[in-house]
Amino acid sequence: MSRKAVLEVRELETTFFSDSGKVAAVDRISFSIHEGEILAIVGESGCGKSVTSLSIMGLVPSPPGKITNGSILLNGKDISKFSDKQMRKIRGNEIAMIFQEPMTSLNPLFTIGNQLIEAVRIHHPKWSKKESTARAIEIMKLVGLPRAEQLINDYPHQLSGGMRQRVMIAMALVCNPKVLIADEPTTALDVTIQAQILKLMRDLNERLNTAVLLITHDLGVVAETCERVIVMYAGQIVEEAPVNEIFKNPQHPYTKGLIQSVPDMRYKKDTLYSIPGNVPKPGSILEGCRFAARCEYAFERCLTSNPPLYDASGAHRARCFLLDMEEGGISHVESAAES
Amino acid sequence: MLHYIGKRLLHLIPVLLGMTFLVFLIIRAIPGDPAQVILGQQATADAIAALRLKLGLDNPWYVQYFDYLKGIFTGNLGDSLRTRQPIASEIWPYLAATFELALFAMIIAVIIGVNAGIISAWFQNSWFDYMAMIIALIGVSMPIFWLGLMEQWAFSIQLGWLPTSGREEVRDPVTAITHFYLIDTLLHGRFDQFVDVIKHLILPGIALATIPTAIIARMTRASMLEVMRSDFVRTARAKGQKMFVVVYKHALKNALIPVLTVVGLQTGMLLGGAILTETIFSWPGIGRYIYEAIGFRDYPVIQSGILIVAFLFVMINLIVDILYTVIDSRIKYN
Numbered sequence: 001m002s003r004k005a006v007l008e009v010r011e012l013e014t015t016f017f018s019d020s021g022k023v024a025a026v027d028r029i030s031f032s033i034h035e036g037e038i039l040a041i042v043g044e045s046g047c048g049k050s051v052t053s054l055s056i057m058g059l060v061p062s063p064p065g066k067i068t069n070g071s072i073l074l075n076g077k078d079i080s081k082f083s084d085k086q087m088r089k090i091r092g093n094e095i096a097m098i099f100q101e102p103m104t105s106l107n108p109l110f111t112i113g114n115q116l117i118e119a120v121r122i123h124h125p126k127w128s129k130k131e132s133t134a135r136a137i138e139i140m141k142l143v144g145l146p147r148a149e150q151l152i153n154d155y156p157h158q159l160s161g162g163m164r165q166r167v168m169i170a171m172a173l174v175c176n177p178k179v180l181i182a183d184e185p186t187t188a189l190d191v192t193i194q195a196q197i198l199k200l201m202r203d204l205n206e207r208l209n210t211a212v213l214l215i216t217h218d219l220g221v222v223a224e225t226c227e228r229v230i231v232m233y234a235g236q237i238v239e240e241a242p243v244n245e246i247f248k249n250p251q252h253p254y255t256k257g258l259i260q261s262v263p264d265m266r267y268k269k270d271t272l273y274s275i276p277g278n279v280p281k282p283g284s285i286l287e288g289c290r291f292a293a294r295c296e297y298a299f300e301r302c303l304t305s306n307p308p309l310y311d312a313s314g315a316h317r318a319r320c321f322l323l324d325m326e327e328g329g330i331s332h333v334e335s336a337a338e339s
Numbered sequence: 340m341l342h343y344i345g346k347r348l349l350h351l352i353p354v355l356l357g358m359t360f361l362v363f364l365i366i367r368a369i370p371g372d373p374a375q376v377i378l379g380q381q382a383t384a385d386a387i388a389a390l391r392l393k394l395g396l397d398n399p400w401y402v403q404y405f406d407y408l409k410g411i412f413t414g415n416l417g418d419s420l421r422t423r424q425p426i427a428s429e430i431w432p433y434l435a436a437t438f439e440l441a442l443f444a445m446i447i448a449v450i451i452g453v454n455a456g457i458i459s460a461w462f463q464n465s466w467f468d469y470m471a472m473i474i475a476l477i478g479v480s481m482p483i484f485w486l487g488l489m490e491q492w493a494f495s496i497q498l499g500w501l502p503t504s505g506r507e508e509v510r511d512p513v514t515a516i517t518h519f520y521l522i523d524t525l526l527h528g529r530f531d532q533f534v535d536v537i538k539h540l541i542l543p544g545i546a547l548a549t550i551p552t553a554i555i556a557r558m559t560r561a562s563m564l565e566v567m568r569s570d571f572v573r574t575a576r577a578k579g580q581k582m583f584v585v586v587y588k589h590a591l592k593n594a595l596i597p598v599l600t601v602v603g604l605q606t607g608m609l610l611g612g613a614i615l616t617e618t619i620f621s622w623p624g625i626g627r628y629i630y631e632a633i634g635f636r637d638y639p640v641i642q643s644g645i646l647i648v649a650f651l652f653v654m655i656n657l658i659v660d661i662l663y664t665v666i667d668s669r670i671k672y673n
Contacts, residue, residue, distance in 0.1 A: 059576055084582075092579035099577075104570040109592045109667055119578045157669050171578065 003034040006075060006178050006211050007056070007095070013069035014048075014055045016282075023282040025051040027235035028069065033179065036209040038202070040222045040243075042258070043232035046279050049215045052232075053181045055080070056213075057097055058087040075178070093123040096172035100184035102164035106156040112167055113152030116140070116174060123175045135174060143170045144200060162193035166200065173204065180205075183215045198225050219262050223247060228315070231255050234280055234290040237309065241316040251318035253295045289321070297322060340664070343672035347657050355649060359411070362645050363404050366638055372396075373420050373636040394420060407642060416646075417639035421632070426643045430628065434647070435518030436506060437617075437624035441609035443540045444547035449602060452552040456559025456598075460567060461586050471556060478553030487546040487619040494542060501538050504621035508535050543620040547613055551605040558601045562594035569593070595666055603659035607652040 014026040026048040033039045041049045054060045056072055058079065072080040079090055091097075099105045107115060116136035121127060127135070133152070140148035143166045156164055165185060172180055182201065186194040202225055205212050214225060222229055222243065229246045231239040231254065239252040250256045257275035277294035289295070292302040301321050310323035374390040375382065391397045395406065410417050416426040455475070459468040495503040506520060507513045513520045513532055521540075524533040566572065567590055575589045576582070614626040625644060632640035663670045 057577060059573065088579045088581065090579070091577055097577045099570055099574065101570050105574045107571040107575065107589050107593070108669065110589075118575075118580070122579045155668050168574070171574075 003037065005032040005034050005073075007213070008032040008073040009052075009056070009070070010073065011070035012052070012055060012067065012072060012080070014051050014060055015066055015068040016064045017066065018064055024068070025065070025235055025282055026055060029232070029235075029237050030070075031230055031237065031240065033211050033213055035178075035211055036205065037228065038205055038212040038214060038226045040214045040216060040226040040229045041232055042216060042219065042222055042229060044217060044279050046282065047232045048235040049232050050183055053097065053183050053213065053215055056179075056181060057091055057095060058082065058084070059091075089123070092119055092172070092177070093175045094177055095179045095181065096175070096177040097181040097183065098165070098168045098172050098185050100187050102161050102168055102188060105168055106164055108156055110155075111152065112140075112154055112156065112159070116152070116167070116171055119171045119174050136170075139170045139174045140167070143167075143173070143204070145170065160193075161189055162196060165189060165193075165197055169197075169200065169204070173208065173210065176208065177210060179211045179213060181213045181215070184217070185214070186221060187216070187218070194221070195224075201225065219247075219258060231258070235282065236290060236319065238291065238320075239316075239318040240309070241312070241318075242314075245313075245316050249312075249316075251312045251316065251323060252291075252320050253297050253322075254291050255318070257294075289319075340661075340672065344657070344661070347660070351650070351653055354653060355646060356408075358649050359408065359642060359646055360404070362642055363400075363407065366633070366636075366641050367400060369633075369636070371636045373638060376636050377420060407639070411643075411646070416643040419632075419640050420637045421635045421640070426640055430625070430644065430647065432515065432518045433623060433625045433628040436622060437610060437626065439506075439519050439521060440540060440543055440547065440617075440622060440624060441606065441613075443544040444609060445551060445602065445606050447544055447548040448551035448555055448605065451548075452555030453559050453598065455552075455556040456561075457563055457586060457591060459556070459560040460563030461582075463564060468560075472560070475553040475556045478549050479557075481549055483546055483549060483613070484615045484619055486549060487543070487616055490542045490546060491619070501542055503542075504619070506536065506539050506623060507532070508539075511535075543616055543622055546616050546620070547609055551602075551609070554601055554605065555598060559594065559598050562597045563590060566590045566594040592666060596663060599659055599662055599666070603655050607655045610651045610655070611648045 009032065010030050011028045012026055012030070013024050013028050015022050015024045029048075029052065031039070041052065043049050051060065051065070054065075055067055056079075060067065067080050070080065071078040074090065074094060079087065082090065106112070110118075113133065113136060116139070117129070117132045120132040120135050124132070136152065137148045140151065145151055145163060145166050151159075156167075159167065169185075180201075185201070186197050189197060198221060201212060201214075204210065214221070216222060226243050229239075229241060229243050230237055231246070231252065233254050239246065239250070239255045241249075241251075246255060247259060250259055254275070257273070260273040261275065263272055275294055280290060280293065287306065288304055289298070289302040289307055292298040295302065299321075307319050307321045307324070309317045309319050311317055312323055372387070372391075374387045374394065374396060378386055378390060388397075395403060398406070407417065414427075416430070418425050419429060422429065455471045459471045462468055491503045494501045502508070511532065513523050513529075513536065514527060516523045516526055520536045521533065524530070524536055563586075567586075569590075571593075572585060572590055575585045580589075611626070613624075614630050616622065617624040617627045618630070625648060629641060629644040629648075631637075632644065660672070664672070
């Protein structure tokens with residue numbers, strides 16, 4: 001990748017401490033996202049994708065959660081070591097975030113304008129009310145909100161779900177962040193609105209050159225939007241590849257399972273494929289591959305040691321011993337020691 | 340909105356009517372005869388009968404009741420049997436005294452209670468949270484008359500910092516205009532008296548504020564804990580907002596409705612006159628006015644006094660309902 005990495009996550013581990021012990025919800029994951037790129041993190045609920053995004057934002061609920069290892073580099077600076085005061089300058093300004101539930105993510109008791117202008121003025125305290133309002137209206141128009149001048153005086157409940165998500169996107173982009181984290185931005189929306197919001201995010205990504213980290217469980221969304229995909233399972237990255245690669249040539253059995261469980265209109269099947277078993281409870285698998293219990297290809301080695309990420313081809317990597325056994329072009333990209 | 344207020348005021352009529360009827364019956368169920376009380380133990384039967392005739396006490400109860408209602412609908416609250424003064428003019432100083440004390444106590448209760456609740460929720464399970472909630476628990480379970488006596492013992496008798504009782508320095512009485520002494524002293528430009536009136540307010544104010552403070556603190560904490568988990572609080576933090584602003588702007592406004600309800604109810608109760616507190620601190624308020632009237636079987640004073648208190652209680656709840664719409668534009672009354 002020739003483009004510069006804006007955000008680099010290295011060996012990130014986020015642990016939750018409770019009376020019954022500690023659990024690494026995110027277990028030493030590393031990835032980077034480049035300028036103007038759309039990167040997706042895919043996985044079932046509980047695989048650690050939301051904790052990853054909250055870790056980047058410095059918003060992991062603490063206690064019980066804590067970043068226990070690794071670094072998060074934003075343009076080379078390690079923000080995981082930042083104080084809350086330093087992080088406040090990053091949040092909403094350099095890294096912004098939108099959430100799953102547009103219905104509840106806006107404060108119901110303040111007008112759209114109030115909340116947008118607030119977002120501007122946190123990071124531009126010297127701007128006048130007029131300048132901030134002008135910026136708010138400008139960004140509302142950019143995200144395709146009609147009648148922005150009137151909408152600014154409306155309360156969230158007067159808007160539809162799709163419009164609210166547009167407001168959320170506007171609020172996130174109002175300070176021109178370098179990275180936008182979108183945590184399941186379309187999950188709560190119906191399909192047509194979903195398509196509109198995804199198109200909007202792609203457009204904005206192209207026009208503003210904002211890198212987007214899209215967190216989703218929906219492979220359909222991934223196929224439509226992203227350039228690169230990371231598949232997470234039980235707190236670990238199990239596969240990472242360009243989007244075409246992952247659909248054409250998935251390497252990890254989990255990824256294969258995910259792709260098979262997407263309904264396809266071209267083939268009529270009586271029952272949709274589903275991966276047998278359940279996501280393991282965090283912290284329950286201590287040795288071996290975390291997917292082994294559900295994997296139809298699992299063999300002895302999978303039960304005793306956790307596979308490292310193997311290079312499959314080019315930018316394609318997967319955490320599976322099957323790759324180790326294939327002939328030629330195999331190299332370890334990280335040691336399997338930790339887990 | 341005006342339509343709604345009008346409707347609520349119309350609803351007030353049956354409520355107050357029912358209340359006057361109940362009070363009318365109950366006070367007549369108490370043994371004792373106003374004429375006997377007025378004339379004393381030595382009065383002759385003839386004198387008592389003559390006075391009963393004069394006061395209209397010999398009429399059947401329903402005649403007395405309708406006479407009373409007729410008076411109220413023509414704006415006449417009746418005359419006190421004891422002082423022979425019109426109640427409407429006599430009651431105001433007592434009401435003003437109660438208002439002043441109740442508002443003073445509620446201001447203390449709201450400032451301390453709301454902030455303690457917010458900080459407890461913000462730093463849930465911290466030592467502050469534990470301490471505040473233990474104190475609140477003690478506060479709600481505290482017998483107020485005992486607390487009042489302890490305050491007097493500690494701060495007046497032992498330390499001598501504050502006066503034990505009353506509304507004003509008796510040797511230098513306030514010249515009443517509005518009967519709100521804090522206002523009157525300022526109208527006269529008597530700042531020394533103003534300070535003195537505040538000193539008189541502190542002990543009964545704290546005694547009265549104790550239970551409301553504790554209830555408000557617990558309600559604010561519970562309500563804030565729920566709101567702090569909301570998505571929009573996370574959004575506000577994701578914008579880079581300071582935690583203080585997130586808590587006091589975004590969360591508090593959303594947590595305010597149940598708190599406001601409690602504040603309204605507690606204010607209404609304090610306006611009803613805190614008889615115990617007013618007695619301990621010799622506070623010439625409405626609670627004591629009615630309480631003394633009961634001793635004298637002063638039927639008109641009891642009836643009209645309770646009517647006014649009930650009216651105030653309902654009005655405060657109406658104000659609270661209107662304030663809901665100010666806080667939350669989604670609440671609409673049709």
